[in-house]
Structure formats: C-alpha cells, structure tokens
Amino acid sequence: MIKQKIVLRYPPHVVENPTIYHLIKDFDLMVNILRADINPKKEGRLMMELSGTELNYQRAVEWLQEQGLHIMGLEQQIIWRSERCTHCGACTVICPTEALAFKRPEMTVSFREDKCVVCELCLRACPARAMETLVDNANFK
Ligand code: SF4
Ligand code: SF4
Numbered sequence: 181m182i183k184q185k186i187v188l189r190y191p192p193h194v195v196e197n198p199t200i201y202h203l204i205k206d207f208d209l210m211v212n213i214l215r216a217d218i219n220p221k222k223e224g225r226l227m228m229e230l231s232g233t234e235l236n237y238q239r240a241v242e243w244l245q246e247q248g249l250h251i252m253g254l255e256q257q258i259i260w261r262s263e264r265c266t267h268c269g270a271c272t273v274i275c276p277t278e279a280l281a282f283k284r285p286e287m288t289v290s291f292r293e294d295k296c297v298v299c300e301l302c303l304r305a306c307p308a309r310a311m312e313t314l315v316d317n318a319n320f321k
Contacts, residue, residue: 183231185214185298189250190224197247207240208232214256214298227254229297256298257314260291264310271302271311 188199195218203209209232218224230237244251260280267289271280279295280302282288302311 181231182234182237183229184237185227185229185254185256187252187254188226188228188244190218190226191248192221192223194248195222195224196220199244199247199249202243203230203240207236207243209236209240212297215300258293258296258298258300258302259312259314261310261312264308265289266308268307270305270307274301274305276301
C-alpha cells in the first residue's frame with residue numbers, strides 16, 4: 181500500500197468530468213480531498229491524498245495524465261510557531277482532527293503533527309498567525 185499527496189490541475193475542458201468517481205471505482209483508491217478550487221469551465225486545482233496498491237496508483241496516474249490533467253507530487257506540512265501562539269483556542273474549535281487541542285489542566289494549546297490532515301482551516305482562524313504552511317512541490321515522477 182502507498183499513500184501519496186498530489187495536486188491535480190484541471191484544464192477547463194475536463195473540470196466537470198467525474199474524475200474522483202473513476203479513481204475510486206476503476207482504480208480502487210481511497211481519496212482524501214485536502215483542498216479544492218474547482219469552478220465550472222475554468223482551470224481547477226485539487227489537493228488530495230491517494231492510497232491504494234502501488235500498481236493501482238501507477239495505473240491511475242497514467243489514466244489521469246491521459247485525461248489531460250497535470251499532476252504534481254506534494255509534500256506539505258503545517259507548522260506551529262509556538263512562540264507566536266497566545267493560546268486563545270480559536271483553532272481548537274475548527275481543527276477537525278484535534279491536532280490542535282487544549283492540554284489540561286494547564287489549558288494551553290498544543291499541536292500534534294501526526295494528527296494533522298493539512299486542511300489549512302487553522303491558518304485562517306489564527307489571529308496571531310502562529311500557523312504556517314510549508315509546501316515542497318516536486319514534479320511527479
Ligand atoms: S491544518 Fe487542519 S488538521 Fe492540521 S492543525 Fe490545522 S486545522 Fe488541524
Ligand atoms: S488560534 Fe493561533 S494563537 Fe490561538 S491557540 Fe490556535 S495557534 Fe495559538
């Protein structure tokens with residue numbers, strides 16, 4: 181089994197195709213959408229994590245390329261700047277995985293990177309700009 185984060189860039193003529201449906205049904209992949217910016221008849225971007233067997237994953241990548249989609253490998257990381265954090269708790273309310281949570285009884289916020297799914301909701305929620313994203317894009321091999 182492999183797990184890979186990728187960014188798909190959709191040209192306008194394929195943006196309305198049921199791409200995710202095919203990834204699941206035809207290639208037996210698990211699809212976790214991390215971020216989407218898709219608009220009818222415009223170029224779109226989709227950041228997602230794919231998991232499945234290596235063979236199915238490679239076949240799916242070839243199929244995506246045949247459909248005219250541009251694929252980039254992505255390693256993205258969320259960074260918590262603890263020195264900027266005021267422990268206001270705003271991020272703990274919206275973090276879907278409890279990667280950001282209050283530690284009791286101290287009632288200070290802590291960050292668990294292993295729980296983070298890189299949804300980026302905390303970036304907008306943090307008034308102190310303590311959450312940052314680090315992206316290392318590499319052309320897909
Ligand atoms: S990116 Fe999402 S999952 Fe990760 S810490 Fe922020 S809100 Fe939580
Ligand atoms: S929203 Fe920002 S400042 Fe507030 S607890 Fe979360 S990381 Fe710290």
